[in-house]
Structure formats: C-alpha cells, structure tokens
Amino acid sequence: MITLEKVNKYFNRRKRNEIHIINNTSLQFEDTGLVALLGASGSRKNYFVKCHWWTR
Numbered sequence: 001m002i003t004l005e006k007v008n009k010y011f012n013r014r015k016r017n018e019i020h021i022i023n024n025t026s027l028q029f030e031d032t033g034l035v036a037l038l039g040a041s042g043s044r045k046n047y048f049v050k051c052h053w054w055t056r
C-alpha cells in the first residue's frame with residue numbers, strides 16, 4: 001500500500017500572498033496496478049504526486 005497522509009503544499013509560505021494549494025489531503029493506493037488521477041486543469045494533480053516524492 002502507498003499512503004499519502006495529510007499532504008499540504010503552500011507557495012509563498014508566511015507571506016502576504018501565501019496560497020495553500022493542497023490542504024490536508026489523504027489517499028491510499030495499492031502496490032500494484034495502474035492509477036489515474038482525474039480532475040480539472042489546475043486542480044493540483046501534479047503537485048499532489050510531487051509532494052509524495054519530495055517526502056519519501
């Protein structure tokens with residue numbers, strides 16, 4: 001199982017223009033198989049996956 005637990009991503013942290021683009025988001029994936037993330041353009045699909053790699 002691959003677990004992403006309470007993932008958060010900010011830009012411009014602690015500045016006036018801070019933006020919280022991923023807000024405590026959790027998902028679990030099986031170890032095998034193919035997964036597709038579906039969502040509108042700009043809905044943070046890429047950043048959600050990148051956050052997982054940054055924190056491994």
Ligand SMILES: Nc1ncnc2c1ncn2[C@@H]1O[C@H](COP(=O)(O)OP(=O)(O)OP(=O)(O)O)[C@@H](O)[C@H]1O
Binds near residue numbers: 042044
């Ligand atoms: N430098 C930045 N400053 C502020 N917000 C940013 C910055 N870079 C990205 N974002 C935010 O992240 C969003 C893009 O996230 P992401 O690339 O994960 O989306 P996506 O779902 O993969 O989109 P697409 O389907 O178009 O590939 C932007 O719409 C914006 O809200």
Ligand SMILES: [Mg+2]
Binds near residue numbers: 045046
């Ligand atoms: Mg994308």
